[in-house]
Amino acid sequence: MAETTLPAIEFRNLDIVFGERRAEALRLVDQGKTRDEILQATNAVLGAAGVSFTVDRGEICVLMGLSGSGKSTILRAVNRLNDVARGEVLVRHRERAIDVAACDETTLRDIRTHTVSMVFQQFALLPWRTVRQNAGLGLELQGLPVAERNRIVDEKLAMVGLTKWADKYAHELSGGMQQRVGLARAFATNADILLMDEPFSALDPLIRTKLQDELLELQKSIRKTILFVSHDLDEALKLGNRIAIMQDGHIVQWGRPDDILLRPATPYVAEFVRHMNPLNVLRGSAVMRPLHSLKREGDMLLLDDAGGVRLEVDSADRPVCVRIEGHGGTLGHADGEEGRVPHACDVIVAPVDLKLRAAIALKRQTNHPILLVDDLGRLAGLCDNEEIYRGLLQRAEPRA
Ligand SMILES: Nc1ncnc2c1ncn2[C@@H]1O[C@H](COP(=O)(O)OP(=O)(O)OP(=O)(O)O)[C@@H](O)[C@H]1O
CATH class of the missing domain: 3.40.50.300 (P-loop containing nucleotide triphosphate hydrolases)
Incomplete structure (x- = not known):
């Protein structure tokens, strides 16, 4: 391999x-x-x-x-x-x-x-050692000189927000902080x-x-x-x-x-x-109606059952423009995390890994169909009310 x-x-x-x-x-x-x-x-x-x-x-x-x-x-x-x-x-x-x-x-x-480094449930910190010394344990076992060890450890303690606690002992820290030391210790070994x-x-x-x-x-x-x-x-x-x-x-x-x-x-x-609660777990890709199951007429894709909303795609299936009841409409590009569109539009284009929660936010804000595209901007599928409801009810589309 x-x-x-x-x-x-x-x-x-x-x-x-x-x-x-x-x-x-x-x-x-x-x-x-x-x-x-x-x-x-x-x-x-x-x-x-x-x-x-x-x-x-x-x-x-x-x-x-x-x-x-x-x-x-x-x-x-x-x-x-x-x-x-x-x-x-x-x-x-x-x-x-x-x-x-x-x-x-x-x-x-x-x-x-x-x-391989391990992080334990009960933190496993040595009570007679400071935070810095605990976090440096793995590096000590690797035989690193103390100055080098401290440099790396201080970097990792900063990563987990414990810089000011480096010289304290485990019992002076809350449980959450003790586990951060555990994480810093695991990160430090590289x-x-x-x-x-x-x-x-x-x-x-x-x-x-x-x-x-x-x-x-x-x-x-x-x-x-x-x-x-x-x-x-x-x-x-x-x-x-x-x-x-x-x-x-x-x-x-x-x-x-x-x-x-x-x-x-x-x-x-x-x-x-x-x-x-599926809202934070499911993403557009899991619930969308995939491209191949959308109706096509020439280079137009029909986005609703009545055929009133039509999408033109290029040869690589990238959305080009949209027509609503015969008139030109606009596409609005949404960010995948928050579910926001920057301007008024008729159809939304969003990343295929759009969270279901963000899809609902977009629908609530605009009520427009959401096109999901891959990293190269190619249409992957459609996420509309039906797909969102299905996701909320945790019902999978039968595999094509
Ligand atoms: N060293 C051991 N000697 C004998 N039996 C063991 C040993 N370690 C685990 N077992 C047994 O193997 C089974 C699986 O244990 P394991 O600790 O992997 O479960 P777990 O899913 O991690 O559970 P928990 O969430 O309670 O930690 C249990 O029946 C446990 O009693």
Whole structure:
């Protein structure tokens, strides 16, 4: 595989078993026995079974599921804190895919020091060290001289807004601040992969939301690969580029947030998503009527059933102009985040990743149809009332 396309992490048919009678437990896994049956027959706990998925570089992948479903078990396999019974855990390390489950101790140490860094739920700060010393722990293990260490740490403490607290001790900080130290410590090592095991769940809801926002903001510049454990679907949908939903050691669905919301794969997932608010999760691309299903007449696309609103596109399907009941109309370009159009218009053009919330704001403001275009300005689809209602009701258009 070309080095640039190597995923950051790849799990291949991973089984993890806690207990003495591993081989017997694995035989029962192969026979399709459940975790309970395996426990009863062998006294071994099935931590994870048949887990396969990839995490691309720069992606946030969230492992989500009820308590005991196996999220931490999988996360901890990435730096071999858990033994793998069967399968591979490939980690991109120094431009090569290394099977952490099978590599030698020296390589493992190198991976833990330079490639994979962990952020814990309970912050794990050493009480006798200052914030700066805690944040520099990973760099100390890398053997960096103190001046260099402090330079990097101060930079990371600034990133998480803790510059003024560098010389304080953990007990002098609030929970949210302590977790910011945890983040600074993980960022400081320059590891490409961050493992985050429910990092915000010990915090109160307001601080938790704030740290989620900060993480997303930071991620725009740091572009780390993050494997994040959460038992909260709201958090998973907000943070994850992709989400793996776990049940009893198995991954029951792995996909993008909109896929999980619109196409839950099992009743268990459907139960999770039933009460979710789709407004902040769904984007135009997930609900739009795609270009190929719009009616065409020559180089005109009909945007309403009566054929009164017609769009002319060029040879690359880029919107050129619009005609309303035979008269020339104007196209207005909206920003994708806020849902605002700069001037009066008849039809709106917006980025295909327009949030559903922004689409509703635009409709409310103008009541015009919304054309969704890709990065090159080519029409991808139409988002009008029908598509918005469908999204709100979390009903997927049958796949074409
Ligand atoms: N070191 C261990 N020894 C024995 N059993 C373990 C060990 N680690 C995890 N388990 C068991 O494996 C199963 C999965 O645990 P895991 O911690 O991965 O779940 P989780 O989804 O992360 O749950 P939580 O949200 O409660 O942390 C549980 O039944 C747990 O008891």
